[in-house]
Amino acid sequence: MPDTGTVKEIAAAAKADSFLLAALDAGTRDGALKAIAAALAENSAAIIAANEADLKDAVDQNLPGPIVKRLKFDAGKLADVIAGIEDLIRLPDPIGRRLSRRQLDKGLVLEQVTCPIGVIGVIFESRPDALVQIASLCLKSGNCAVLKGGSEAKKTNKALYDVIYAAGLASGLPAGFLSLLETRDEISALLTCHESIDLIIPRGSNEFVRYIMDHSDIPVMGHSDGICHVYVDAAADIEKAVPIIRDSKTQYAAACNAVETVLVHEAVSEKLLRPLEEELSAKGVLIRGCPLTMNILAGVRPADESAFRTEYLDFIVNIKVVKDLDEAIDHINRYGSHHTDSIITEDKAAAEKFMQRVDSAGVYQNCSTRFADGFRYGLGAEVGISTGKLHARGPVGLEGLQTYKYRLYGSGQIVEDYAEGRSTFHFQEL
């Protein structure tokens, strides 16, 4: 890496090399991934030692328990990321996929072909496994990456980066394929590199992601809020509804795809709410409810307007009784964050209506919102989850790291001939 130099120089070097990386064949990129996996295994002792040093610093600095937990990168985590790279190698090459091919006229053929986006800037939180996942996804998809990890994981990130970088370089990748920024003030410099960086992917707290979105003219892909819903329809199977809601709330409450509000059709509220309360209370979940919910469940605290707009990321859930499917859909489109919403119903028509009208990246029937994840979608892994509607939506894997270009193959054609009627277009899909 251009590991000396300003952020602008690092980004410009990545840009220049992005054209070379994009032009490498799949064999070279997959070969580099194999070499990286092997190098990570060989250097496990140094990586784990670096992580132990980070862990010691975290404990010395009295960092909160959950941060220390996420920071831990042991032999098991290393084996996981190596297995992830091996999975990625087996996925088909996303570059050069022909999306369409059309003859415009004799000897004039238009092709729409996928290609890498260019240079991706990724700013991520404390988990060091993110560095390996992001670096390998960007490499497989032919994009240069400029990374900035959390300061708590500084030593682990540097150790992982050094191993990946050396193995990649030895495999014939261009020098700018991967760069690591190491100080916090480099983030604001990165946000101004719109000539070199094509896309920023921030991964972190809501406030952090919103800060990035507000402070860059570079396109940003990701999500700030994750306000997800489960709607229990009149035709729901209550036996399915209760465990799905429990899982959506408690399987990992701090995740963006955890449920924050449960909507319940009035026809099943009496039947559902008591067993649901029992299940959730056993897990330590605090319920906030609408007036109708409070009529059924004594001792529940009220959920007001602001509650419905809150991403708790905690063992708290809102419950609201609605009079029909339409009210549920309206509520989700108004208060949700267009992330992931699930309907529990055995009624196929209700499910279709929900899936069509709910304006979210993921619309589910009869399963937990926690499935919104690149690995669970079979995408290999993800660089992030997008709630934007342009470009990639939902979990973003290899496909979301591609754009396309139009290639037009002619044999001397000029527009004047078509404008003046000497030639006419003969469109034909090939």
Place this chain on the structure above:
Amino acid sequence: MPDTGTVKEIAAAAKADSFLLAALDAGTRDGALKAIAAALAENSAAIIAANEADLKDAVDQNLPGPIVKRLKFDAGKLADVIAGIEDLIRLPDPIGRRLSRRQLDKGLVLEQVTCPIGVIGVIFESRPDALVQIASLCLKSGNCAVLKGGSEAKKTNKALYDVIYAAGLASGLPAGFLSLLETRDEISALLTCHESIDLIIPRGSNEFVRYIMDHSDIPVMGHSDGICHVYVDAAADIEKAVPIIRDSKTQYAAACNAVETVLVHEAVSEKLLRPLEEELSAKGVLIRGCPLTMNILAGVRPADESAFRTEYLDFIVNIKVVKDLDEAIDHINRYGSHHTDSIITEDKAAAEKFMQRVDSAGVYQNCSTRFADGFRYGLGAEVGISTGKLHARGPVGLEGLQTYKYRLYGSGQIVEDYAEGRSTFHFQEL
């Protein structure tokens, strides 16, 4: 339309109705397009009278000739836009196209399905045909549209809008399917409606587009500069090169896809430059050249760094001699605007290298850059041309007005079972 009310209310009404429009079947949307085409034909006298009033105002106000020319909307133009709607009706429905389908596990199926983006705000220049094209593209693609046309065409736009709106409403479209803003200060209000407007498409001068991009937190699709190149390779057929360059420069010099800089391999510079100068001079094109060009062509003015970054939109072209294909590619990626660039060569390997490494929405071989256009690409029509790399790239038609959502059909699955090893994923493409 909510034709009274603030811009915020108009946008919110469009948002609410966007879910209804998106849910209409293709027959209803195509039926509305048919009714709109018929209504435009029936009301031709009123539309043309409104245009004559606009033309009279334009002449009274001494507006420049080219503006008056673009403003004209006569029986021929009306027939063209009606034919355009009929073409659009024949195109397949872009909504609900299944992009992928994957079983994650038994009874857990993930589908990636196209759906409309939602509400599109389009701000366009004086040509009234743009209003009809944009309105019909948005309708076919299931998007509500909020339009703001140029003030010179105010009466024509209102007449066209009234006819289209009434015909659409009578065909069962929701009231918010199409709105027209009529005053200039409504543009800045529109740019703040990020809760209701999903995408802004500006069509106009560079300064105008850049203003919109800088003043909205809503995603903007389009392009400001169009700095396009033709590169004449060592293996070029000079007989093709000269007319292609003439066409790329002069067929419509004010278009974004007109060429601004011609790059010439040194091996063919002696052979190409003199006939090229003859052809271009005959059309009144002024040449600015690099030192090597000036050695061959006496009397050419110098092209400096800033010339290579200028979009002339006029009968001026830069010519630069390069030593090889690599220098040409580097020049294009450095000075170009990632719009459309063409290589003239009979060497297949050179063409492939150019097409892969040039970082533009359109990369051509042996044809004019002027082909970069939605109609010429067979897309039906275009709402604009995008030089952004995220989402749609190049001319944007129906496909670019779609996003997708993931639908996950389950039968009670929860993530806990997978996290704790009681279930495992069995990915299978369906």
